[in-house]
Amino acid sequence: MLQLVADGLVVGSVIALGAVGLTLTYSILRFANFGQGEFMTWGAYFAVSTLAFVLAVTGGGVMEPLGPFSFGWQLIVAMLLAAALTAILALVVDWLLFRRLRRGNAITLVIASFGAALALRNLVQFLYGTLPEYYSREIQIAIRLVPRDVMGGLRVTPDQMLVIGLTLVLMLALQWLLTRTTLGRAMRATAMNPALARVAGVDVEGVIRATWVIGAALAAIAGVFVGITLQIRPMLGFDLLLPLFAAAILGGIGSVRGAVVGGYIVGLAESLSVPLVGAEYRAATAFAVLIGILLLRPNGLFGARA
């Protein structure tokens, strides 16, 4: 039981990071981006390449684990580089595709994101192949936090704890950005009323670019987290897409705080449902959550405005 909760929190962190990007692009660009999952995949694979690059540059080509973790500082650098590259990728896709369709109907953007996701996913497969990859082959020793006879016990690896901790730090940083900086206020203003934002002097195209950068960077970091705690596969992001949508809608689409809470709820629901429905149907849980929320509270748990 405890173990399932802990696993759910790790998955929930990844979902929360991805769902925040989804909800941001939804509220500012006004469309459901089916490509969000691919930014996770690309982030994870970019980090494979940037890690190789960092290791080559710093000499030796080997990564000494940092303290209790399975990886060294090089992976942190690689992750930041991957986040930057993924942000650039998002800007390029926007420039090539979405920017040209913004004047039309929002659903055209959804279809376009669908096509872009397909192309991006298979491009990864083309470039990196389909075999799973890992950042580190180090075996990690899980720390036993709760003995086995208390609620089934709890063992957590340092990597997993780091993922949860970093996610919370990132979310606090994002919250600070949105409420305390001019960029954040401009983003919230644009989400509320783009025409008024322009009249007030907001460069809306600039805000859109910032939104892509933030959303894609968070997705990339989430992708790297999947790579650290599980493995890196071309379907990594696609398989998370349904949980991302479920989390974003659960939290009330457009609400950053809601997406974080929604992410953890979906992560926990998935994890806790495993003993009930079996691991193979784990992904269906997100769908059940989604249908439930659409039927009962379509504006999400925290969404007040219709």
Added chain:
Amino acid sequence: MTAALEMAAIEGGYEPGLPILRGASLSVAPGEIVALLGPNGAGKSTLVKAAAGLVPVWSGRVMLGGRDITGLAAHRMVHEGLGFVPQTENVFANLSVLENLQLASALVARKRRLDLGRMFELFPDLDRQRKLEAGRLSGGQRQMLAVARALVASPSVLMLDEPSAGLSPKLVGVVFERLKAVRDTGVTILLVEQNVKAALAIADRAVVLVEGRERLEGPAAELVNDPRMAALYLGAAA
């Protein structure tokens, strides 16, 4: 003397081939309050939105203090010194009163920024509601905030679209008094209004727009009793 704001033979609209503005012209002298009047659907809102960069201008010119600003992106207009208060949804409802003003202030160059403290002096009601979400303000306070938001960027010309809409007659009086106070600080005002009487009471001059063209203009005091006014309004209604 150069006009503070001049629109010359503006043609434009929302969809290609469907002109709403058909050669509209008007001019506002520095320090003036000009009322832009006309029947419903005449294109008054469209004209000010076109000047603000929200509606495409197909031909004609918009000059601000002698500089050609035709076709500039809407967010650049603010930096040029043209302020605009739309008719509805004119505050960021999800931001607090203070954040509304902070945002507007942060977006313009430092030397343009008006001190937020002075703004709160001008609108004491807002001072008491700094932390409140703008969406929860009363109608009159919301209108004040919308004006304050535009003023923070210290515009040389301020365009307002029906600031009296939805307000009680008493509140209309209060808002218009504030507008006069704003004008007295040196801001030129173009005021779109349905409320002809109230508008003519504070305006120096008025322009009447019908079907996307100006049809009548003159000093406000003279237009109040001009029979042609009624004819234009009725003619459009018939």
Added chain:
Amino acid sequence: MEILPVLNYLAFFMVFAGIFAVMALGLNLQWGFTGLFNVGVAGFVAVGAYASAILTGPPEPERFGGFGLPILVGWLGAMLLSGVAAFVVAVAALRLREDYLAITTFGIAVVIQLVATNAQGLTGGPFGIQSIPRPFVEALGTGFVWNLAYLGLVALVLGLAWWALERLVASPWGRVLRAIREDELAAASLGKRAAAFRLQSFVIGCMLMGLAGALYAHFVGYIAPEDFLPILTFQIWAMLIVGGSGNNAGAVLGAFLVWAIWSVSGNLIREVLPAAEQARGAALQVVLIGVMIAAILVLRPRGILGERATVSRHAGKD
């Protein structure tokens, strides 16, 4: 070169193109005529295919079904079941924002894929269902003649679907659909009735997809989860967008054209690339489809044929 294998391949190609065309017609009713965005095409196709296979197949000890019913019953069952699945989705998502339907249909396709892969007792799991009966096979054998006969059958179904859709779209029902799609005011004034119209359109479209799934199952003779991956959804979308949505002729033309591009590029990859690189080549082929969808949206948003001129001037805005 012998002529028979070429003809046989051609018949094969045409059967598949025809089946895709039925799916594209269903999607066209939803998207082209009603503006409903369905990202779960593969799921509804799978429901139809499995339903018909289970209803008509021979009994198997390990698996539910194998009722050995007539094939026509299987096809009707396929339509019925995919219609029911569509109804469930529509009730949850149709009254909400339009992109919620996209997300929900995406979700149901994922779940259907999970069921197909894991519910061994129903779907045969990863190995799927074998020995699905093929019509007339006793009389015609499995050669070229049978392919040709099946092609006739597919053409008949496609023709019927076309005819029915054209009638539907031209009827008052179809005019209301377009009014709802183009004019939010009209939709709002119809209120609950508008929702009912959209639901009907969505369900009928999905029933066509289910029927196409059944056509596929009884042609190939066996089905497995990997026949209904999201790539199928993308292909149908590419067909509709290339041909021009809102136009049945466009949907059918797009089906044949995209399937031709797909087949030719697939053959090319098999010929040109060494065995070890085939998987990567296939990935590149999918990239091509994705880029094609995106490029057409940007460069030629109405597709090759575009919407028929009977529709009002708002058509291009969708």
